[in-house]
Amino acid sequence: MSDDLQIDLQTERWRKVLCDGHLGKKYWNRAMRLLPGPPRCKGCNNPFGGVGGFFCRTIGLSPSKKNPRLCSLCCEKMPPGGAEVETAILFADVRGSTELAERLGPEKFANTLNRFYNTATEILIRRDATVDKLIGDEVMAFFVPGFAGPDFRKVAIDSAISLLRALGNGSKDGPWLPVGIGIDSGTAYVGNVGNEEFVDFTALGDPVNTAARIQAAAGPGQLLVSTRTLSGIAGDYSGAKPISLTVKGKKDTVEVYAIPITQIPG
Incomplete structure (x- = not known):
């Protein structure tokens, strides 16, 4: 994959998150709903509480420092760029x-x-x-x-x-x-x-x-x-x-x- 194409794909991913509020992967949102533990990330349904929240934190999916109602996957852990x-x-x-x-x-x-x-x-x-x-x-x-x-x-x-x-x-x-x-x-x-x-x-x-x-x-x-x-x-x-x-x-x-x-x- 060329560097220009990779940048275009990352930019589109960012635009999807910032404009639509999700990663464009329905299976991810559905999978996250199967894990117990509200409240959840408003962007991708990543659970913050309960057993689901504990599991997600162990793999680095914690609440964002910029807005705890979102997870780091939807903010800080997005790829470089915007x-x-x-x-x-x-x-x-x-x-x-x-x-x-x-x-x-x-x-x-x-x-x-x-x-x-x-x-x-x-x-x-x-x-x-x-x-x-x-x-x-x-x-x-x-x-x-x-x-x-x-x-x-x-x-x-x-x-x-x-x-x-x-x-x-x-x-x-x-x-x-x-x-x-x-x-x-x-x-x-x-x-x-x-x-x-x-x-x-x-x-x-x-x-x-x-x-x-x-x-x-x-x-x-x-x-x-x-x-x-x-x-x-x-x-x-x-x-x-x-x-x-x-x-x-x-x-x-x-x-x-x-x-x-x-x-x-x-």
């Missing part, structure tokens, strides 16, 4: 973290960040996001249709809303941590990148960079969503305010919508 697929990218960042760290001190600041990480990852994983990175005071996640479903863009927005609510925005006492969130969507390269010693299951491309820029413009408790992410679903978020952003690295302004905190249900 595919260009439609993806929604979410960045959530603590505002004023330098001043907060100075005011709280190292230990209390670390505890506060851990609480933020735990809150964010619990919400994101529950909605089938892939938690890509925890960077300093920031969380990055992405949503692909094969894992989060065909409404992955709406799932991303609703995840952000749930996160802001969990942080106390809109509550009587107010937020316990000031966080801004930005979301963009579009075609990104998703897959395993790196070398033989270090491989990372991640998303790369313009939507990632743009989402990071949008997030940087969001104020405490604010959710900014790109126009292309809201395309076709804007009616679900009445009251969203259009904003034109001038962001670093972009010649043209980036059109976004601010979804007000009053839109978040109590």
